[in-house]
Amino acid sequence: xxxxxxxxxxxxxxxxxxxxxxxxxxxxxxxxxxxxxxxxxxxxxxxxxxxxxxxxxxxxxxxxxxxxxxxxxxxxxxxxxxxxxxxxxxxxxxxxxxxxxxxxxxxxxxxxxxxxxxxxxxxxxxxxxxxxxxxxxxxxxxxxxxxxxxxxxxxxxxxxxxxxxxxxxxxxxxxxxxxxxxxxxxxxxxxxxxxxxxxxxxxxxxxxxxxxxxxxxxxxxxxxxxxxxxxxxxxxxxxxxxxxxxxxxxxxxxxxxxxxxxxxxxxxxxxxxxxxxxxxxxxxxxxxxxxxxxxxxxxxxxxxxxxxxxxxxxxxxxxxxxxxxxxxxxxxxxxxxxxxxxxxxxxxxxxxxxxxxxxxxxxxxxxxxxxxxxxxxxxxxxxxxxxxxxxxxxxxxxxxxxxxxxxxxxxxxxxxxxxxxxxxxxxxxxxxxxxxxxxxxxxxx
Amino acid sequence: xxxxxxxxxxxxxxxxxxxxxxxxxxxxxxxxxxxxxxxxxxxxxxxxxxxxxxxxxxxxxxxxxxxxxxxxxxxxxxxxxxxxxxxxxxxxxxxxxxxxxxxxxxxxxxxxxxxxxxxxxxxxxxxxxxxxxxxxxxxxxxxxxxxxxxxxxxxxxxxxxxxxxxxxxxxxxxxxxxxxxxxxxxxxxxxxxxxxxxxxxxxxxxxxxxxxxxxxxxxxxxxxxxxxxxxxxxxxxxxxxxxxxxxxxxxxxxxxxxxxxxxxxxxxxxxxxxxxxxxxxxxxxxxxxxxxxxxxxxxxxxxxxxxxxxxxxxxxxxxxxxxxxxxxxxxxxxxxxxxxxxxxxxxxxxxxxxxxxxxxxxxxxxxxxxxxxxxxxxxxxxxxxxxxxxxxxxxxxxxxxxxxxxxxxxxxxxxxxxxxxxxxxxxxxxxxxxxxxxxxxxxxxxxxxxxxxxxxxxxxxxxxxxxxxxxxxxxxxxxxxxxxxxxxx
Numbered sequence: 001x002x003x004x005x006x007x008x009x010x011x012x013x014x015x016x017x018x019x020x021x022x023x024x025x026x027x028x029x030x031x032x033x034x035x036x037x038x039x040x041x042x043x044x045x046x047x048x049x050x051x052x053x054x055x056x057x058x059x060x061x062x063x064x065x066x067x068x069x070x071x072x073x074x075x076x077x078x079x080x081x082x083x084x085x086x087x088x089x090x091x092x093x094x095x096x097x098x099x100x101x102x103x104x105x106x107x108x109x110x111x112x113x114x115x116x117x118x119x120x121x122x123x124x125x126x127x128x129x130x131x132x133x134x135x136x137x138x139x140x141x142x143x144x145x146x147x148x149x150x151x152x153x154x155x156x157x158x159x160x161x162x163x164x165x166x167x168x169x170x171x172x173x174x175x176x177x178x179x180x181x182x183x184x185x186x187x188x189x190x191x192x193x194x195x196x197x198x199x200x201x202x203x204x205x206x207x208x209x210x211x212x213x214x215x216x217x218x219x220x221x222x223x224x225x226x227x228x229x230x231x232x233x234x235x236x237x238x239x240x241x242x243x244x245x246x247x248x249x250x251x252x253x254x255x256x257x258x259x260x261x262x263x264x265x266x267x268x269x270x271x272x273x274x275x276x277x278x279x280x281x282x283x284x285x286x287x288x289x290x291x292x293x294x295x296x297x298x299x300x301x302x303x304x305x306x307x308x309x310x311x312x313x314x315x316x317x318x319x320x321x322x323x324x325x326x327x328x329x330x331x332x333x334x335x336x337x338x339x340x341x342x343x344x345x346x347x348x349x350x351x352x353x354x355x356x357x358x359x360x361x362x363x364x365x366x367x368x369x370x371x372x373x374x375x376x377x378x379x380x381x382x383x384x385x386x387x388x389x390x391x392x393x394x395x396x397x398x399x400x401x402x403x404x405x406x407x408x409x410x411x412x413x414x415x416x417x418x419x420x421x422x423x424x425x426x427x428x429x430x431x432x433x434x435x436x437x438x439x440x441x442x443x444x445x
Numbered sequence: 446x447x448x449x450x451x452x453x454x455x456x457x458x459x460x461x462x463x464x465x466x467x468x469x470x471x472x473x474x475x476x477x478x479x480x481x482x483x484x485x486x487x488x489x490x491x492x493x494x495x496x497x498x499x500x501x502x503x504x505x506x507x508x509x510x511x512x513x514x515x516x517x518x519x520x521x522x523x524x525x526x527x528x529x530x531x532x533x534x535x536x537x538x539x540x541x542x543x544x545x546x547x548x549x550x551x552x553x554x555x556x557x558x559x560x561x562x563x564x565x566x567x568x569x570x571x572x573x574x575x576x577x578x579x580x581x582x583x584x585x586x587x588x589x590x591x592x593x594x595x596x597x598x599x600x601x602x603x604x605x606x607x608x609x610x611x612x613x614x615x616x617x618x619x620x621x622x623x624x625x626x627x628x629x630x631x632x633x634x635x636x637x638x639x640x641x642x643x644x645x646x647x648x649x650x651x652x653x654x655x656x657x658x659x660x661x662x663x664x665x666x667x668x669x670x671x672x673x674x675x676x677x678x679x680x681x682x683x684x685x686x687x688x689x690x691x692x693x694x695x696x697x698x699x700x701x702x703x704x705x706x707x708x709x710x711x712x713x714x715x716x717x718x719x720x721x722x723x724x725x726x727x728x729x730x731x732x733x734x735x736x737x738x739x740x741x742x743x744x745x746x747x748x749x750x751x752x753x754x755x756x757x758x759x760x761x762x763x764x765x766x767x768x769x770x771x772x773x774x775x776x777x778x779x780x781x782x783x784x785x786x787x788x789x790x791x792x793x794x795x796x797x798x799x800x801x802x803x804x805x806x807x808x809x810x811x812x813x814x815x816x817x818x819x820x821x822x823x824x825x826x827x828x829x830x831x832x833x834x835x836x837x838x839x840x841x842x843x844x845x846x847x848x849x850x851x852x853x854x855x856x857x858x859x860x861x862x863x864x865x866x867x868x869x870x871x872x873x874x875x876x877x878x879x880x881x882x883x884x885x886x887x888x889x890x891x892x893x894x895x896x897x898x899x900x901x902x903x904x905x906x907x908x909x910x911x912x913x914x915x916x917x918x919x920x921x922x923x924x925x926x927x928x929x930x931x932x933x934x
Contacts, residue, residue: 276516276534276551284581285553287532301554301575321495321515324801325535326583326607356571358561364570 021077028076031105032112041110044103052092055312055332057114058263062092067249068117068150080108113174116239116249118150118219121168128161131227136163152221152252154235163224170219172212172239173248179209180221180251181244183236183258187228190235193220207244221251245280245328247319264318265332268292272362277320280328281338282308287357289364290314293381296333304352304368304375305344309336309387309409311442336442341404343389343438345370346425373397385442392434399428399436412439471721471870473752473805478918479775480822480840482739487779488812491519491526497810498796500539500549501784509788511812512536512549514798518558518567521812530558530567537647537783538589538600550587550600553579555630573598576636578622582608583801585624588647588728594655598630599639599675601646601659604685612685612695615665615864617644625686627659627675641690642681642710647783648728648747649675660726660747663719668860668868670726671713672747672758674767682710682862707862714767715758715925716860716901719867722771722923724751725802729758730785730793737791739817740826740840746774748782748795753806755782755795755815759827764931770828770924775815780808792816823911825922826888828904832930834878834893835904837922842887844910850878852908853892857900857926876902900926 031037046055052062063071072082083104086094095104126140140163147153152166172178182190185208192199192210195218203209212219225233237251238259250256266273268290275288282288282298286307290296296315298308312333319327345352350370357364365378376392393399403411403423411418413428413436430436490496496519500512509521510529518530518539530547538550546559547567554575558567579585582605589600604617604625611618619625625644629637645662652658657675661667666683673681680687684706687693717723727748732741745758754776760769781804784796793815800809823841830836855878858870880893892904907920 274532276532276553278534278581278583284579285575301572321535322800324583325514328581354572354575356556356569358570359568 021075024077024080025075028080028105028108028112031109032076034109037106038110038113040103041106041108041113044099044107045110048095049107057111060265065111066114066116068119068121069148074119076108076112079111080104083107115171116173117251118147118152118166118168118170121147121150121152121166123147123153123156123164123166125157125159126163127159128163128224130161131225133161134224136224149253151250151256152235152237154223154233154252154254157225157233160230161225163222165220165222167220168218170212170217172214172217174215176248177211177214177242178239178248179203179211179242181238181240181247182208183238183255184232187226187232188235189224189226189228191222193222194218196220203244209240209244212239246330247327258323261322262318262327263316264321265313265316266290267313267332268294268296272364273314274357274364275315275317275329277315277317277329278325278327279308279315279320280330281335283339287364287366288315289379291381293384294333295381295384295387296331297379297387298338299364299366299377300339300342301354302352303342303344304354304366304370304377305342306377306379306389307342308338309440310334310338311336311384336408336440337404337406341406342402343404344402345375346400346402347371382439385444387440389438389440391428391430391436391438393430393436395434396430396432397434399430401426401428401438403438408443410441410443412441413437471718473720473754474773474776474919477777478773479777480739480824480918481915482818482820482822483775483815484818485775485778486814486816488521488814490810490812491528495810496812497798497800498812499535499537499783499798501786501794501796502539502541503786503788503794504541504545505789507789509786509794509812510539510541510547511796512539514800514810516551518547518549527565529560529565530570535586537586538649540590540592540598542592548573548590548598550589552585552587555587555590555598555600573634574628574630574636576623577602577626577628578620578624580605580608580610580620580622582606582611584617584645586645586647588659589649590630591649591651591657593651593657596632599627599649599657600630601627601643601649603645603647604643604683612688612698614684614699616866617665617683617685619685619688621688623686623689625683626689629677638689639677640675640679640681641686642679642683643686644683645725647750648726650729650731650745653731653733653743658714658729658745660717660729662725663867665864665866666862668716668862669719670717670723672715672717672726672729672745673711673713676711679711680709682706703863710862712766712927713925714760714927715769715771716923717756717771718901718903718923720752721921722752722756722773723747723749723754725749725781726756727783727796728785730787732787732793734787734791737817738787738793738815739822744827746785746787746793748778748785748797750781750783750798750802751804752776753778753780753782753797753804755785755793761829763830763928766928768830768925768927770922772825772922773919776805778806778813780804780806780811822918823915824917824919825906828922828924830896830924830926830930831891834891834896835902835924836884836889836891837904837906838886838889839909839911839917840888841911841915843883843890844912844914845883845887847908847910848881848883848890849908850881852906853878853881854905855892855894855902857897857902859900896926896929898926898929902926 057066084096086092125143186206199210236255239249250259273290286298288298300307310331310333315329317329320329353369355367380388495515497514516533534551536551540548555573557571584606586603590598610620627640629639648660663670729745755774780797781799786794797811826838826840855876858873860868882891902924
């Protein structure tokens, strides 16, 4: 082959290869906006990928798949290629041949749809003349560049007075309203622009927030050092839900460790787990119990009622044991119901008096009283979709319960389904030994 | 424990005052201080466990029991760890009861934990009391319990922070439900709201005479950290818990003058100078080792979470009321010291955590102990009020040449009670020392200086030496002069 022919061939191969990769990138991006495709991808992801990359894609033994850091390439076609080929040396098998092309593409589409954070993030640093200098002009630009990890790095400046801006495409959750939260934010002159419009600062003086749009947007954040102390300028920017209870994703380098610290998953794999923690969507003073069958419930010691049941793994207690422990633990599975829906005694004018629990084969038996009447409740997991609530009553007292009105659950007593339209005040007759078994079965979707 | 909010959570209105405060703020001693003969031993904690020791007790067999902030209970026996209980809600106190069961203060509940089948693992978790409101606020810590001689139990309930439903008059608040209270569980098992006006009361202790004392952390309405004798139906200074006291409403509390509140407030037995000694003290622990821990028998040892140090408290009764002094003992511990406990062998165990509130020691958590090798240290032993000044004794004989007025310095100040976050030293002034006498025992000085009640008197004695030329490792003592001796008034 002569030199010209060789160069032409290489050029052609590279060009066509790039073209087809670009096409595929576009196809996958389009699919990531198609709920049908992402739903299929989610199902496969949760079956196959979640064991290493975590159900919420935040990473475990495998990498975090929703942040801005792509160790093996960020392009959708590259991600697809990596899913197909795997990285055996790192313990990830290839899935080409396991799934068909459309299935593999749906997995990638799902991963893309869950993207959070900046992409192609750049920064510009301007040196200012003094703490009062607010005149940011092109001649004061001293440094600029790209931040490959997708996190605003507020430790870049090595000058005393400065203005720094971070800018790039940004992905916020599509199914949740979120905001940027600046931790300990009071003295800082931070400004946020979404799609070139300045966002009004919300929250409170020490806890300022800026609303994000859902999904993809262009995000610019600027910061002027002003008179703030040198050791307080490495800002902590975190994406949160609107009531600040869940810290979702980091936007700055210093926030990364803080968000990562909020992950500590407890899973009932071999034995029953019992945890008293603050839990999102459950009232204070709740004891939660997780079964290896991947069903969990919460028993509230103030009301002696079951205030939640969820299916899946137990809890991420990280938010409640990191830092000062301000944030609630997060159930790892799907709710069947939670407070205010609850399974409770229908007893008028009687305060519950909780007495404690005793472990029987590792399973808690809760004891309590209403007035002089004594009760115990223990829960048994029949299967991954069915729980028995076993009450022990005194004598032959008919148990009157209010059951949660939830479409996902069928309630049975003595092998008879309870009327789903009439679950409040259900009367359940005990056996001769004073036992009442109420079975909750998850309906197949 | 530093369950306080420090400089980052300051109310905006007090920024100016605080700026001037920090400009004049005292510094913690930078050098390592440690009496001769004492050393720190680090205990290896279970691998891969977040071992923030916030509940600590020992039993008559010398077994060490700990509750961790993670929510587990472990015991340490023959240098091995055993997990006893788990799943608790951030416990910050543990007491081994006389029957061998454990009383653990988790945030929502005081719980009795026992092992009914004697397999070495807890299987019964019974409620003792939970009669307060717990609102899932991170600052709603529950400290204790301790037991008095009659068998009553006591615990304290921290105020909340950043709770939108809470009533606040500064940084910390109460939504009602006995936040900011000390409670008693009497022998009938009843919950008794016992005293109020507490802020971050992170440490409780019972004296050998069975009296209950507690410490509170500096912050709003607490000008510097302090220790109090706990008395029934008394008010301890932080106004928001008055919402649970009959006759008060949120509105009426806000109408109260500073003077009214101050006059209602109990006086601490000691003020603990901020930063110089402690920012966030833990439980007072009496040295009942009868000399196994050295010469400080009967004195009180308290850890500080921020400063990672241990300090001593020496009390005396003046006109029937306790008052006394604080003095640093040892520093450079690995993490934040929140719990102290003497075991039967005369070792001082230190439970540690630094999560959420930083500490001088850079480890996030741990367990250490202080041991004494039997040699005689040269340190200030005790200080007692006299009619004309103080009688100060040392643990070893003083060099008579070093005893002079010039080798002693004294100053005094008081604190300003308000909603501001801490107080600077007010009316700080140097006190003239008019005479110093070395008594016949060779270890004791009579120091004559002007005495004004209501002041903290700091005496510096860096120039003193013992007969072999040793200087003390700690050279400042802080006496809380609530009252003069009656005859001198």
